[in-house]
Amino acid sequence: MGDVNSTRTGTGTGTGMGMGSGAASAPGGGGPTGANLGAVRSHNAALVLGLLRDAGADGISRLELAERTGLTPQAVSKITARLREEGFAAQAGLRASTGGKPRTVLRLVPEAGHAVGVHLDRDELRVVLVDLDGAVVGERRAGLDLGAGAESVLGTVAGAVEGLVGDGLGLDDDGLAGVGTLLGVGVALPGPLDHTSGVLHRMTGFPEWDGFALRDVLGARLGVPVVVDKDTNAAALGLSAGGEGGSFAYLHLGTGLGAGLVIGGRVHRGPRTGAGEFGHQVIQLDGPPCECGDRGCVEALCLAAVGRGEPAEAARVLGVAAANLVGLLDIDVVLLGGRTITGEPDVFVRGVGEVLDARARREGALGAEVPVRVAAGGERAVAEGAAQLLLRPLFGRGDA
Amino acid sequence: MGDVNSTRTGTGTGTGMGMGSGAASAPGGGGPTGANLGAVRSHNAALVLGLLRDAGADGISRLELAERTGLTPQAVSKITARLREEGFAAQAGLRASTGGKPRTVLRLVPEAGHAVGVHLDRDELRVVLVDLDGAVVGERRAGLDLGAGAESVLGTVAGAVEGLVGDGLGLDDDGLAGVGTLLGVGVALPGPLDHTSGVLHRMTGFPEWDGFALRDVLGARLGVPVVVDKDTNAAALGLSAGGEGGSFAYLHLGTGLGAGLVIGGRVHRGPRTGAGEFGHQVIQLDGPPCECGDRGCVEALCLAAVGRGEPAEAARVLGVAAANLVGLLDIDVVLLGGRTITGEPDVFVRGVGEVLDARARREGALGAEVPVRVAAGGERAVAEGAAQLLLRPLFGRGDA
DNA sequence: GCACTTTGGCAACAGCGTTGCGAAAGTGGA
DNA sequence: TCCACTTTCGCAACGCTGTTGCCAAAGTGC
Structure with a gap:
């Protein structure tokens, strides 16, 4: 138990190949890998498991799973039968009939x-x-x-x-x-x-x-x-698992300023986990020196404004940097977190939002409004997200 | 002919589902889709075809293909047999023997x-x-x-x-x-x-x-x-197909300033194709007005410097914006192109490179040097890249 | 000339999702 | 109350995938 993708064959297959994941452990080192039947099985099982989780306590029926995955109902039946056998899924009542046999609702067994x-x-x-x-x-x-x-x-x-x-x-x-x-x-x-x-x-x-x-x-x-x-x-991963969909940036303003980027539902870390260095983005050419050695970094400008007791100016500066990021990556939402933010959430949400709104207006119809919100989860968000590092692979979003 | 992934079953299967591609055409609209055997087949065929292409005129042997894909040699034999039957692959001589039967070398048939x-x-x-x-x-x-x-x-x-x-x-x-x-x-x-x-x-x-x-x-x-x-x-896609691996940014400086981003071998477009708006990144808070309506955009600063006859300053400004991007996305290479660049390539390569090198030095050991080069391909690069929009899906990098 | 190594095809196989079909379990009209 | 109808969903057979076992082919080296 404990491994959804355990194969019963015992020989050869089930080498745990990622399908098109790109960064998975590859035989030849690096490139994308081939798909075998074990991979198909775990891919589909993970997909179904993910949909079961997203459905929450309401559950989801086999036919809905079939529609969402594109698999045939029969395939879903087989997959869910295995998941039930392994303890990951269970029946959870019946839907109202629509003129025939009512759909049986399945749900995830969280304690599994x-x-x-x-x-x-x-x-x-x-x-x-x-x-x-x-x-x-x-x-x-x-x-x-x-x-x-x-x-x-x-x-x-x-x-x-x-x-x-x-x-x-x-x-x-x-x-x-x-x-x-x-x-x-x-x-x-x-x-x-x-x-x-x-x-x-x-x-x-x-x-x-x-x-x-x-x-x-x-x-x-x-x-x-x-x-x-x-x-x-x-x-960022925790927010993504918490229902924040698509592409977003999580900006953390505490003792420093950093970012977590989620692009298309996957955390973007870069090849050296260096991505998201948001704080030392230069937004003022030849501006005041930053402790990093450069000049005019957002972090320095933003924290200086906070230190001067001018949170509105800090928010504006943060907004300019956020707008740069939004333009560069075309993301959907900006989420703010960190102690400095939670101290005066409204000021920062409003200040950053104003800069982004002005940007959207300049862009016209295409430049969709990018909402700004305070990130959910509070103080425990990072620890919960860390746990998602293990949970995520079970639910079909392999490396993110 | 003309379709590598043609299925012979004729019924039901082969719905062209992407495996973990995320943004593929999904039945339920949006989410990742289930994988069936037709998908496995085309996935592996595309993978092999991609390796054949990468091998170029030198060709590649079946066993090397097996190593790189993680598939068994026998599976590769079957796949390459199909590809040969369909005209996409052909034999191209023998390797030197290493003590046994020499490996037969396969190559792509470009005219297919x-x-x-x-x-x-x-x-x-x-x-x-x-x-x-x-x-x-x-x-x-x-x-x-x-x-x-x-x-x-x-x-x-x-x-x-x-x-x-x-x-x-x-x-x-x-x-x-x-x-x-x-x-x-x-x-x-x-x-x-x-x-x-x-x-x-x-x-x-x-x-x-x-x-x-x-x-x-x-x-x-x-x-x-x-x-x-x-x-x-x-x-950017053309450069990626042209051998530029991993993650890179293509910065185009002509009548305007824009960017194409390749992250992990895939072009990042964002949900609304809005990604890569590099030119209106603000790098001078409350700087000179830009025609976009904002102030202190790189494009305005950079082109103004070019207009003043100060290409070195233009390069420095471009470098600061490029450094912001490098930090945010942790990319490997910066490639420069466009008429303004090709006018004085050395000045821009050096100027941008200096800013990036300074950044790498501040980062220390982790901050790998990010090289700057003039993009290959010249005037024809965009048209060639446009053609890659059709070729790419054949070679396993589906949506990029 | 013979033993050995390596390649790669043929045939049998296990396992995947798919298809055909029928039982189960409802609704609704006669 | 009965029966026709709809819908769900499992069993069995099927086609296809990559995998395994085995053997012929084609080299090297003693």
Whole structure:
């Protein structure tokens, strides 16, 4: 259990090839890979599972699944039969008849799988346990000093994770590896890292973490799969899973200014997880120096305005940078988050919105209005998004 | 002939579903679709065909294809047998033996398919005929006045296309529709449009084209599939097909300033083909007014510097905007093109490069150097890229 | 000349979604 | 109350996919 895509053949097939995913683990290293029957099976199963999740407590009927996937009803019946057998789906009542046999409604069984999300911030640790639906079923918080050294930090993290999972799901002799429904642990933290290898790079102020193979070290210690990503990416992923569709940018204004980009439902990280460096976008040529060494960066301008007690000006500056991004990527929504935003949400939403509206008016009919909202989820958003790093692959949106 | 993915079943299957493509034509409208065996077949066939193309004249052996795709050698044998039967692939000699039977080398048969690329510029028309390899086998040019009305412009385009195809491949009684190996016509033109529907929007200076359904009208007139895209996107697509891998930005500096973005080998257009609006990125808060109505846009600053006879300053300004883009998207290369660039290529390559290098130095080890080059292809690049709009789907990179 | 290695095709196979058909479970009119 | 009709959905047979087992072909090297 615990693996939706488990093949029963046992021989050869089911090599877990991504279909057109591009960045999946490829035999030849790099390029897109071939599709075999095992891949078809898991692709379709994941698709159905994703639709079941999106349907939520209301559930969805087999025929609706067939319409949405383009598969025949019979294929959906087979797939859902397997999912029910494996415990991931269950019947949930009947629809009203429309003149014939009423449709049976299927729903996801959230307890069939769990994931842990870890938000590793500079001074705080937050760990959540979520079910397949993404609902938080347990949480732990602890103070943390990222500068206290790897052993100390990893100990705190491992302790919190094991404690949380033990309370929520129960630990057997094998530790976390023995918890059947636990898919793994997602870790989100600030600053430069490589999400494909899970290796950290020189975090500002914490040089001792440079080159630390967080994914592998923590994975070995816990005995379950570990995935690592930037905090802004995790937040964006959480928003995406939380119903925010299409393409959007999550702008985080706290002690710094960063962005998480979701393009076509997938988090865009770039080949080196470097994408989303929004804060050091230059919007004032030869402007005031920024601590990064450049001049006229949004982050410097924006935070300076905040420091001067001029949030409206900060919002305007942020809006200009957001408008640049909207034009460059043609995204649908801008979501704002972070402590500075939550301090005065209305000022920032209005200020950024005004700049974007002015841009849309200049564009005319084509330039659709790009709404600005405060990101949902609050303080727990990053940890929940980190858990989605494990859940997402189950639901058909492989690498995002 | 002419359709690699033709199914022989004739019933039901082969609905042309994309696998995980996300933006493919979906039954339920929108979401990703289910995969059936026909989809597997065309996916793998396209993959193999793409590798054959990439191998060029050197060719590639079955076992190498198997390694690169992750498929078994036997599957590759079956697939290549079909491709050979259909005329898309052929044997091309033997490798040196490594102690056993020497590998037989396969190569693409470029003449098995052709596509037309049309570059519709404000004052000029350029039409190219290319083979499966992307090699230009015919070209026509003509003066053009976009303001002369749809009938006149379409007549000129249709005439040039039919003449070119007639010369190159021969026309029978059915016109273009009867030319077996012709896949279709790709049209690239400046300014706002919707590439999914092929409808134009208010082009600056040519209001009469607003809302014109270019794809459908020209498609009906020519009797072959027509695809429409922005000129910068086509140029980027051409560069991508021309060997430029990974993620890059093509910056075009001519009468205006625009960009084509390739992310992970796919052209990023955004949901409304609005992505790549690079020129009206604001890099000087409250700077000099731009004709778009905003202030401090790169385009205005850059072109003003060019007008003042200060190309180095123009290059620096362009570099700052390029650095913003590099940081936001974490791309690998910046390619420059357009008449203003080709006038003084060295100045711009150096000027932009200096800004990007300075950025990389600030980033430290992680911030990989982002090289700057003049885009290959020259004046014909956009037309060739337009033809790739038809060729690309054959080779496994579906919607890009 | 013979043993060995490597390539790649033929045939049998397992597993995928699809099709044909029928049972189950409702509605609604006679 | 009965019966015709509609709609859902599972069973069985089917066609197609890539996979596996096996063997002929075509080289190398002792």
